[in-house]
Amino acid sequence: MKYNLLSLVVLVLFLGMAPAELFAQGTVRGKVVDATTKEPLPGATVILKGTNQAVPTSADGTFSMKVDDASATAILVNYVGYVQKEVSVAGINGTKDVGTVALAANANSLNEVLITANSYAIDRQTPVAMSSITSEVIVEKGAQQEFPELLKSTPGVYATKGTGGGYGDSRINLRGFQSANIAVMINGIPVNDMENGRVYWSNWAGLNDVTKSMQVQRGLGASKVAVPSIGGTINIITKTTDATKGGFISQGIGNNGFSKTAFSLSTGLTENGWAVSFAGSKTEGEGWFEGLGFEAYSYFFNVSKQINSKHTLSLTGFGAPQEHGSRFERKGIQYYRDAPQGRRFTPNWGIHNGEARTISGNYYHKPQVSLNHYWNINETSFLSTALYGSMGIGGNAYPNNSTLFLGTRTGGEYSPVDIDAIVDMNVEAQDGRALAYIQSNRNEHKWVGALSTYQKSISEKFDLLAGLDLRYYQGMHYNSVRDLLGAEYVLDNGDVNNPNKRAKNGDKIGFNNDGIVNWQGGFLQGEYKSGPLAAFVSLAASNTSYQRIDYFRYKNDDPLRESDVVNFLGYQTKGGANYNLTDNHNIFANVGYFEKAPFFNAVFINNQNIANKDAQNEKILSYELGYGYRASNLSANVNLYRTTWKDRSFTRRIPGQNVNEPLFANLLGVDALHQGVEIDFRYEPVRAITLTGMVSLGDWTWLNNLDEVSVIDPQTEKVVETIGPITMAGLKVGDAPQTTAAIGLDVRVIEGLKLGVDYNYFANFNSEFNPINLPQNRETDPWMVPNYSLFDLNAVYKFKVAGLNASLIGNVNNLFDTEYISDALANYEKRNPNADNSPQFSNASNAFVYFGTGRTWTTTLRINF
Template identity: 60%
Template sequence: MKKSLLIIFTLSLQFLAVSVFAQQIRGTVVDSLTKESLPGAAVSLKGTSLSVSTSTDGSFSIKKQDGSNVLVISYVGYQKKEVVVPAGTTDLGQVILVSNTNTMNEVMIIANARAIDRKTPVAVSTINAERIEEKGAQQEFPELLKSTPGVYATKGTGGGFGDARINMRGFQSANIAVLINGIPVNDMEDGRVFWSNWSGLTDVTSSIQSQRGLGASKVAVPSLGGTINIQTRTTDAKKGGFIYQGLGNNGYSKTTFSYSTGLTDKGWAFSAMGSRNVGEGYVNGLAYEAYSYFFNISKVINANHSLSLTGFGAPQYHGSRFERFNLAYYENAPQGNRFNPNYGILNGKEKTISGNYYHKPQVSLNHNWIIDETSTLSTALYGSIGKGGNEFPNNAGLFLETRTGNKYTPVDIDALVDLNTASPDGSAKAYLQSYRNDHKWGGLLSTYKKKLNDKIDLLAGLDLRQYKGEHYNSVRNLLGAEYVLEIANGNPTTSRGAGDINNPVKMAKTGDKIGFNYDGLVGWQGAFVQAEYSYDKLSAFVSLSGNNQSYQRVDHYKYLNSDPNRKSATVNNLGYQAKGGANYNIDANHNVFANVGYLEKAPIFEAVFAGYQNKKNPDAVTEKILSYELGYGYRSRKFSGNLNLYRTSWKDRSTINPYYDQATQQFYTANLSGVDALHQGVEVDFKYMPVHGLTINGMLSVGDWKWDSNVPKAVITDVNGTALAGGSIGPLYTKGIRVGDQPQTTLALGASFDVTEDLRIGADYNYFSRFYSSFVPTAITSENLVPWQLPNYSLVDVNAVFKFKFAGVRSSMFANVNNLLDAEYISDSNAQFNNGISDVNNSNVYYGVGRTWTVGLKVNF
């Protein structure tokens, strides 16, 4: 009897479960253009109070009720949509929402730089706003991409705020294009990106898209490794805002406020955001204080014209490190891997001797013009004025030897103040200086799009930029002295100069220029044209862009003001980029693509004027890059995956390295030319949703990146352009050496699970191996020298978000723990070749950051 009752009870439960399941309506909400999922979209059953939100993969499940068969789906920045559910239907598949163009949520310039799934033939990964919000605590833009194929991201330079670095497919940031709303932001002289300048944008970013390889951007940008396209929110369609407060380890505190008016009846909209972020830093002496702001003012003039004015900036100051040590040094330090030799005590308080301060606001004005039914014109006028630099000691040896105790104690800055105070003539024996890198930058980017017919679109545009970089050293802190005495043509204050010939005996005060002072003038005139074909299952494109990049150097120190040679001749470098590709959708599940590209680009400014001279370096020639890629994709409701094969050949790379001569005990500049490299590999990534609310994702990336040539010679010059005795060193036996600075094998596995409609938990596992130290090529003067291979390591991050209503107000609580297991690992290493050997004992390293945690509360209004 009991057994029979148990069977009946079990069958009843199963019947009930089946009944409930059958009454559920399921689907996935996606963007009409990109087909990306839209997490957080509101799904309600018309005529009832029943409503749910889509999960992180855009999926939803809502209980059907008798007499109601219409779903109302809405999402910020998109047109509301009503969907009639046919009788007996439980699975709607993809529900497509169309962007509301009246809110200017996506301007043409943004769209032209973005890749579209199963259409644009490039390898791409996208991080949406919800993932940024849930996992962005104490992480910077590059770190949010660390679980994507081909990417390596760390805190960089010892873990300082804003010092994060990113490598893609073995290429450093100077060869990774970074676009914000389609506008290039790589430094005009050397291509580098300083992430502290954009640290506040995580709060207003709607998506980050990484395109590996040459990418989909039409403009000629340094995308050897890939392109990172950051898209900010322009104007939210819904009125309201939020307040956020986060707390974490080592004094981390972040406060953010955001507000949007929504689109008014008169076509105006305004959004603004501001934040403050402070902390002590994970490593000793890396305290920081950072602010950020963002605003957007938009106006819908009429059905054909709209304007959008956007501005943002992130003023900050943070401590950093300039010294690395070998493992034994850290192992003997009481502080362990948190040890930092580059800070001290001044007046009883911590004071860094290695810091960074910068503010780089950028403003852009976008105009959208729908000319007619077949053509549009989108134009952005933008400008940026940056001011700031690095803080560091004038005599590092003196600072590092003056300690409050042994070598593992802080620098005794008070003792250095006493030393300056005792100076008979008031001149500084020890002081802090600052290498400034101020700039003025303006540009115009305009794109015209014409639909020739139902199959072919034509795009053409202009890319104009003008840049002036002001580089000089200045007195930052006299530390009790009255002035810094500088005598021109004496011992160089830095490797870049030997004083001001126009003021040969200078008594410099705080803020005065010392050491060197020169301007870098860069001009860019570019044009591009692209044809796009799309019909049925095939989409293809052919793109051609050309540019002239001009360099000019103005030296205010090495030449008299009356000397016409103080301003160099203008050096013009013609470059072009040709690329094309095609994607074919075999069926609803399978697609294949291929792309190929060739580009010639100018060497960096420092290579053209090697040794900080005003004369052109004859060995700096145009660099040549050939890249091609094959890809396969699979898409289904539960599983999607990608397979990519790539090969990039880089010829005639111009490289400038510092060179220390043991005989003279002086630093020189080593000018290398004819350097080749080969980057090839395979990447696999997938996303699997076995049941509603559970998403599993992963990737495997295996690279084969090598230097592909020996260097016949490296020309060595001093700060005055004078060649070292002998003139050069070489040959350098670099052919076949593994490219360092990024693990060549990476693996990631992550999961996100909706425990309830309001609670989501997630975890990410990352593994890194085949990681080789970076090295200075001038050290490879004999065969069989191999840089040290770092130990493999893995990291685990976990997070949770809980959404609730408090007094009717939508709120969210976030929790993050990065490096949950507190793994000890080396994130950066420079190979040294003492006695012809590079190993664990003589390689200088930075340890990665240990366990960190953050909790936060966000209240919407």
């Protein structure tokens, strides 16, 4: 099969290189896109210069114009809100393909919003490494992938369905950094969790259909706001007043019962300045792995009003309530090999009343609303303000006694959990208490914030920006009873204020505490632009204050119930410059220094209300060099980066001898260095063929050894043991492959039919490891996950039905059903278990792994109107 693919590709290339025949008449072809977002511009006008002949661009931005006049010199491309562009067609003889025509937005157009309010980076101007994903790609190649996976062909990115493996469980690493060090912004609003910096992608799953553009800025990024952009920044922009009138409906089906119904509707910008858009979807399926059934909804609305030429107001709201099953148990490779179902096997689901049901899942709904105001104060100044709020409702679900649940099965080891038998156990319990039940750790929150940016052109060449970033966050964390499974109550002693509680479904048990985070940030940025040189310097500072309230571990009248408020100052300073050597070449450099306040759990360790005031800021120093080449049919980038991370400190929970009482260890003063080179290109040899590719070579290592680590008993707050020192220097950072490569080929086979194939390669992939569990006398480094590559295939057929534009989209991901490991955790065991000082090893036989998804397919019918 692979050989046939190769011959097809070669054939198509040869066709493309056939010499052009000599026509008496010529044709000019091309595609018009927005220079910043790379979005195609439908309805743009292409005029033959000096004549009245004009053609519009079609829905995907392409155009084709017959040229009778052999003396024609150029075409003019126009679009409302953009600067007209002239493209030479001199000496036309036959078919001339002008390639991609990128139109730059007008200075005072709504694209100001994009760049100022959303910190979007501009090609050949902003000195950061950037990649854009257009909505076209999201629609045509998205299939069942979530945001992180859409980015897998971007240099430096590693995205998987995560250890959870279910809907919304995806994770993304950028340049080897985990999500707490990747800033995610939606319409300019930072969405990383205020307590632990993580991003839960299921909350944004519904945005796929309304995303106008997605831009990844690697490294320090262009954001003015203080955000944890160490690996990079992911900017997701949804459509507002730029939405075109109309909408779409679509229905997709796929493997394992996958079904997605979606629609969007927009009035476009009406004459009196209103624009209203709605979108919604329902997605459900059983998941490729066993037991990962899911049901998800999403909704989106935007109401915008262009009040006058100076003011625009925009109200956006969205949410994505869902529930899904997840993987949870750490198992070895042989365990899956021995299962009759192979890697599809999940131990965490069972049969209850004849129906399949997960015992480890997640349900969450995080609606977010923001009110944006854009004010063109005058010709030189602009103010954008966003007021936003969100709340999070939901949590996970898991059994109270894993051993019991996982050990009670309908048949052998690889059969489903017998939940009915567990219910019987509960029913027999004489005092009515639950022996086995499903509990739920809920992480709910309320979050409000205001973000305001003021931009002033001090002179023709110099802009000054300043802004304020205020946030209030209240996180509510508690364990609760999710399902009594036939028992009358759960006997709980977690609350000192209510001992021997008989808890019913929904009641709080175990723990109940709030984390209050207050954030005040400000930033100042200067931008200089003159001719080919553009430079910026920016400074941002923030104060994070933390407070912890514990309702269960402290009596109601105990003053320690509410902890002290502790403050941490963080700041960042960065600067960079871009120089356009010629129309084709540009180079840039940026450098930045960053001090990041410690996370909530590093301040309040052991779930106690005594704050660790000595928690250290993490310090990051980053340099980057870049080079870009832009021509009509080829664009390429080369980036070199070097990021040092000092005083990385993190608290690790380690299991205690009593399963319900974990211990905590503070790891201090570990340094890491992430450096590498990234190359990416986009080539259109002929109009019908687009070839993209990238290579990313990373060298990410731990720099020093861990000093002695103290393990603290939460009850006494005393050190019970010390671990280490631990030798880590030189070990490769795990959890993501350090070498990745991708090639994508899109071919317009005939008018209306486009085929695409994408290839991704992952290598130099070390499993994640827990420094606490790294033995001193080890024989091997943490296990290295096998290199793997994946193929995706997609086809898009565009046609008209009842005068409406329709497209039939087919996708196959992991075309060859490759069996591969996407996530792995190294584990050490003694070579000779009975010898006290036996050296320890980590290899394929004892690593904990999660396999990646096998072949999936999706077919979608989409009708635009």
